Amino acid sequence: MITTVITSYNKGPYLADAIRSALDQDYASHEVIVVDDGSTDDTCEVAKAFGDRIRYVRQPNRGQAHARNRGTREARGQFVAFLDGDDRWRPGKLSAQIALFGNNHRLGVVYADCVALRDGRATGLSRGETRGLYRGNVLDRLLVDNVVPFSSTLVRREYLLDVGMFDESVRVADDYDLWLRMARKYEFDYVDEVFLEYRLGIDSIG
Secondary structure (H helix, E strand, C coil), rough: CCEEEEEEEECHHHHHHHHHHHHHHCCCCCEEEEEEECCCCCHHHHHCCHHHCCEEEECCCCCCHHHHHHHHHCCCCCCCEEEEEEEEEEEHHHHHHHHEEEEEEEECEEEEEEEEECEEEEEEEECCHHHHEEEEEECHHHCCCCCCCHEEEEEEEEHHHHCCCCCCCCCCCCHHHHHHHHCCCEEEEEEEEEEEEEEECCCCCC
């Protein structure tokens, strides 16, 4: 099973788009958890409108690392996909990624290419075109630049727990910190296709 963890802090205007993009994935064994990190907007109402198609978890505002860890702990899947509440996926993402894991037990993270959203529309070159995509032992590359788009990742949950999940003392770039720890023990791979559309602007946490 794959668990998609969507985290939101006041992402109400975009959250329905994110949830729909997760629910529309064609991978059959899949659950969606929305972790509301103490939002003061309509995040709760937006999430609850999806009924029992998702699991809604609300917590006091503790920061995005804590929200991501909460979702990881709640997950029933052997794999966890992360999606920020203001981003969205294209169809087929999870199926393409899970196929890469196969019997490679050294593989911990599979990510995908992405493009930015401006005013709700994809724009510009993809991340892969501008910064490259890397597989295998990626630690040396990660020490130079965080080339792994967070909301594009599918992670083996066992390995995520093994490295201690997200460091809640890291207030900025907690994903980058996690990838560095993962890369010291496990391999990375990627799907060379744009499956993530992420928002740019002052409201984005991605």
